Amino acid sequence: MPLIPSLLRQTDAPYKTLMLSAACGLALSTSAFGHAGAHSVEKAALAAPSEVVDCTLENGEAAQCAKYVVKYLPDSLEIGPFCPATLDDEGGIWNWDGDEVGLYRIDGDFLKMLDAQGYTFFNEAGEVYSFDIRIEGPTEPNECISGSVDTDVEMTVLIPVTPVMAEEPAMLGTVSKIGIGLDGVPIFADAPSVLDTGHMPALDTCGGHVDPGGWYHWHATATDVNALFEKEGVDADCVNVEQDQTAQFGYAFDGFAMYGSREHDGSVPRGLDECGGHVGLTEEGSEPVYHYHASESFPNLPACLVGVVAQENFSTTASNGIGSASAPGGPGGPGPDGAGGPGRPGGPDFDAVAKTLGVDADLLRRTLIEAGGPRADLSEVAGKLGVTVDALQAALPRPGR
Structure with a gap:
């Protein structure tokens, strides 16, 4: 069994166009990629100086990777709210996939809607059931999951300096590793569904939460999440992260850059492939390069990765949770x-x-x-x-x- 995710077949026309562009040399030579480097992640997130190191890609090729050792949380980042204490309070957000599917603010109206569907997250007094996943387990069939941070935890991330196209794009499922933000926060795909677990790992209003290991990570393109709230009519506001639909958010684990839902000039991206990427300009006067864009639906992250990731590209000193x-x-x-x-x-x-x-x-x-x-x-x-x-x-x- 391969270590990369389940692969999609190359039947999508935009992906074939991308490969044709690569074959024709359309700015896909190694010198034209937007490379991750030793200074790509902000210092406030680093537990040790970043560096470029030798690494091995999942396809067995020798490569060089930018190595980032990041803290449980960047110094400058505030997080929360997550789970509301009562039905009168407002918590974070949740992407509900049962009846009346959609993105919601976790508040009394939302939790009462779930109760009508057989998922009861509160008692008769209106107190919301919740537990801290780092130190305890649930005691009720349905509980809101919060997590306390462990200030001693560090994560080590490897991002290829020169991206290498995979033979086929790799699909990203629940809790898949996607990349790292320029702010130093790891990025993961969908959190587990309430329909599968009975519990709700609440996200804050910027689209992140704390892992069972005690460190914070993103489940959304946080720099572009307010536009998504506005589009989907969600009464939420990310105030802890500066919003810019054209800005670079981070790097995917295959080394390609991730941007907001708009091009550098504010236009809507064209010709996006099944992963949410294309070859295009990322700033005025730049050369066209392959990069990902945030989608306009939640989670607004790539659906798959077109490049090859590094082996052992994510680990943590945490005693439990992802990467431990x-x-x-x-x-x-x-x-x-x-x-x-x-x-x-x-x-x-x-x-x-x-x-x-x-x-x-x-x-x-x-x-x-x-x-x-x-x-x-x-x-x-x-x-x-x-x-x-x-x-x-x-x-x-x-x-x-």
Whole structure:
């Protein structure tokens, strides 16, 4: 089983156009890429000086990568709110995928709507059920998930300096690794659905939250999220991050730059491929380069990556959560879907475990991660998967196996 995500076939015309442009030399030579470098991430986020190091790409090629060791949270970034305390309070935001699908502010009206659908997040007094995923587990069938930070945690991120096109784009699923913001905050795809776990890992109004390991990360292009709120009619406002629809937000793990939903001149991007990228100008007088744009629906992040990522491109000193030594994926961090896989020390072969249990592998990954990874309550996981605890324990690898 490959370590990269499930791949899409090259049937999309824009992607074929991109590859044709590359073959014809349309600014896709190595000198024309918008490179990540030693000074691409702001100093307020760094736990150690950035540098360019030797690395190996997932396809086995030797390369150079920008190495960023970042803090649990940049010095200058304020976060929250996440879970409201009562039905009278306003929390963060949530992208609901059940009946009446859409992006919502987490408030009394939203939680009452979920209650009518069978998901009860509050008691008779109107107090909202919540738990701190870093230090405890849920006690109710439906709880809002918050997370306290661990100020000692650091993350190490590797971004290829010279992007390399993959043979096919790699699809990004739940909790997939996407990249790193210029502010030094890691970027991940969709958080686990309430429909799968019963619990809601609330995002703040800039589109981020705290991992079980105690560090903050994005689930949206935070520099362009207010435009999305306005478009979708959400009563929310990101005040902690400067908004600019034309600005670069960060770098994807394949090395290509990520921008807001508009071109440098304010126009709407044209010819976007299935991943949300294209070849175009990023500033006046620049050469056309491949780059991603934020979408106008949530989450406003790339749906797939066109380039090859570096091996062991994300790890953390946290004791649990994504990228930790004890989490699925082991010391090298999780696989691109946020979990481990063959060849990643410490991580179970989820496909093999799922086959043994007769369940969906992606559901198994999400359920284990949401339940706390290595600290997961196996009875809870077994219940959600519809299997016995004995069967689950027998299927999962024992430590050191």
